Amino acid sequence: MKLPRRKFLHLAAGTAVLIVLVALADHAAWPQGARTVRVIVPFPAGGPTDTLARLLGEQVTRAGGPSVVVENRPGGAASIAYESVTRAPADGNTGLMVANSFVINPQLRKTNYDPLTSYEPVCWLVRSPNVVSVNNGSPYRTLADLLGAARAKPGELTLAAPGPATTQHIAFEVLKRAANVNITFVPYAGSAPAVTGLLGGHVTSSMTDYQAVTEQVKTGNLRALAVASRERLVGLADVPTVAESGFKDYEHDVWYGLVVPAKTPQQTVSQLSGWFTAALEAVEVKSKLASQGLYPTGLCGNDFAVHLRRQFDEYGRVIREANIKAE
Numbered sequence: 001m002k003l004p005r006r007k008f009l010h011l012a013a014g015t016a017v018l019i020v021l022v023a024l025a026d027h028a029a030w031p032q033g034a035r036t037v038r039v040i041v042p043f044p045a046g047g048p049t050d051t052l053a054r055l056l057g058e059q060v061t062r063a064g065g066p067s068v069v070v071e072n073r074p075g076g077a078a079s080i081a082y083e084s085v086t087r088a089p090a091d092g093n094t095g096l097m098v099a100n101s102f103v104i105n106p107q108l109r110k111t112n113y114d115p116l117t118s119y120e121p122v123c124w125l126v127r128s129p130n131v132v133s134v135n136n137g138s139p140y141r142t143l144a145d146l147l148g149a150a151r152a153k154p155g156e157l158t159l160a161a162p163g164p165a166t167t168q169h170i171a172f173e174v175l176k177r178a179a180n181v182n183i184t185f186v187p188y189a190g191s192a193p194a195v196t197g198l199l200g201g202h203v204t205s206s207m208t209d210y211q212a213v214t215e216q217v218k219t220g221n222l223r224a225l226a227v228a229s230r231e232r233l234v235g236l237a238d239v240p241t242v243a244e245s246g247f248k249d250y251e252h253d254v255w256y257g258l259v260v261p262a263k264t265p266q267q268t269v270s271q272l273s274g275w276f277t278a279a280l281e282a283v284e285v286k287s288k289l290a291s292q293g294l295y296p297t298g299l300c301g302n303d304f305a306v307h308l309r310r311q312f313d314e315y316g317r318v319i320r321e322a323n324i325k326a327e
Helices: 005-028 048-061 077-085 101-108 141-152 167-180 193-197 208-219 264-280 283-291 304-321
Strands: 034-040 069-072 093-097 120-134 157-160 185-190 204-209 223-227 251-262 296-300
Touching: 005 296, 034 048, 034 077, 048 069, 048 093, 048 120, 048 283, 077 101, 077 251, 093 101, 093 120, 093 167, 101 167, 101 223, 101 304, 120 141, 120 167, 120 193, 120 208, 120 264, 120 304, 141 193, 141 223, 141 283, 157 193, 167 185, 167 204, 167 251, 167 304, 185 193, 185 264, 193 208, 193 223, 204 208, 251 264, 251 304, 264 283, 264 296, 283 296, 283 304
Parallel strands: 034 069, 034 093, 157 185, 157 204
Antiparallel strands: 093 251, 120 204, 120 223, 120 251, 120 296
16 A cells, blocks of 8 residues: 555654664663673683683674683682772673672672672673592492491591682581481692592582582592582483482572663663673584583573572571681
8 A cells, every 4th residue: 555655754764763763772781882892801811700701791792792702810718809999880791700608708708799789790601510429449329328327337438529608608607407327527729729629538428519520520530429500411411319318399500690780771781691691502502511511591680689688698597607717
């Protein structure tokens, strides 16, 4: 049907206005000239958080998003970075990689940030399950074996983990209480040193992230007894979960996410979440993550906020009950 000329001109003008408004809205979501996003990593270069930030940042840039620059700012049990980004402008140009310590630190020491109010959650990006392992020469072949021996010999068995006051330490305390056993916690400076201690026979068992033990398990130097994830891992399909081993709903992962300063416009937050979740879906990225035992989660916005609240409350309860102290 042919429209009258006047009506046609009105519709054309309306369409043009709509296009301009959409363009202005998109422009307003990102400040003029701001095509670089700094992502602050609160840990040294080369670690899993740094590797994840660089992998996703490169993919975001490659896919036509902003140029992502990763800046390492370690120190203060990650609190230096966690606190510093609260002072960054709320314009989406500065993001912060966060992990479990983000919600653990305020339970143990005075911090100048609140994990639930100082930031806008962008996305919970990935998780890396914890694994309970023993030396391959150990007589314990299942988690039940280990816990049974601990009941028979209270305080004699040991468990190595990064700590104190890490997610692995907290996961150990939850398991110890659920099983009603007395196992001595041996803190190490990180997962790699804890695994070295286990390989050397200095401790009975360990609780570390999957990435730290996977190669040693595959080569037969270590034996994985249980994984702390909700489901079995593809790379350790024969290893049961802690929940399958008799502890219903037990789940304690290492996780990594992205946040930005509070009051960042929601449209900007949505742009960031879109870029980073798309990066997680890239085939090449998925393959590299899988090789490092990092499993995409991609839960954003309010879903990530719920996760942060749940973790904050659960960690706080365990820290108080177990009287866990920071170094």
